Amino acid sequence: MQYRLLKPELGHRITSVNSTNEWIRNPEIPFGSWVIAEEQTEGKGRGQNSWQSLGEEPFIFSGKIRLSAAEISLPLVSIFVSSALLKTIYSFFPKRLDDTTIKWPNDIYKDDKKVAGILIQSEFSNGVYDVVIGIGLNFFGQTIPEPLADKASFLCEKQLSEGELERFANQLVVEINQAVITLLDQSQVLKDLVWIEDHSLLKNKVIETEWDQRIVRGRVLGIDELGFLLIMTETGQKIELMDTSPKFRII
Incomplete structure (x- = not known):
């Protein structure tokens, strides 16, 4: 089959939306598209949970790809997208190498608090998965709501520079595509799992x-x-x- 990975030229930026995942699931939006939003009012989390973006500079992202069901394990897609996000974080913020990790199966933690969540939604038909990748990342903010104060945090201690969010999004697209390509090569999967385990919050826990x-x-x-x-x-x-x-x- 023909895989449909994310395409840099199919990126969108919108001001406000109910949910970027729901926006991109529109059949009129082609595979390979991705979107970042400045605000979403009904962010989706796993199960019946919602995703609450925090701070002045949240990163709200969704992308839509198509994969062969015969060659891809969806639980691996989730953890490999998490690794793609973490690699992008390390690339832009090298100091996060010391304190930021993947919490299996699909979260990013700074020390012992959550800074990002990944939601993978898929539909199966005729041997293929249509996959929507949703990512919420709390870049920077000054206050955390009291109910979340002991659970959530911000990735950065200062505001992003001009254009940095867009550059981050474009690099993330590259890393997500590379993660999917890696999933097609079993020898590379095992190699990347070693990297993921080395950067896992749960390692030896x-x-x-x-x-x-x-x-x-x-x-x-x-x-x-x-x-x-x-x-x-x-x-x-x-x-x-x-x-x-x-x-x-x-x-």
Whole structure:
């Protein structure tokens, strides 16, 4: 099949929108398109959650691509898009190498607080996935709402320079495309998973989560070739997690 990756020339910038993911899912918007918005009023999170952009300079992004279902693991798409975002962050803000990591399966954390979230939405038809990639990143701000004060933070300590947000978006498009290309080569997937694990908030951490209708506790071993989190429980059982549960926490 013909893959449809993001195209630099199909970028859009809009002032305000309900949701960039919903805007770009419009069938009239061609595959390869992407958009950044200055504001969204109904940002989407995972499940029934919403995404609340914080601060004076949020980064609100969505892109639309098409992939072969036979060759792509959607959990891997999520974690590899997270790595594309993290690589872009490191490129623009080298100081973040010391404190910013991926929290499996699809968040970016600065120290122990969330600064970005990724939402992958897909539709399957005739052997292909139509995939919408949504990214929210809190670049800079001066205040955090009280309910989020112990959970969220800003990536930067100062405002962005003129044109930096646009340059960041264009580099992110390049990194997302490279991540998808990497997913088509199994040897490269394993290589990049090593990089992801080295930049993982959960590396060697002990976590507690709900699994098989019970609460289990174990040490994180890494991420497998399908994007699942590998855990060794206290009883010596090796388990795979497809996603976090509401009771997922780092011990």
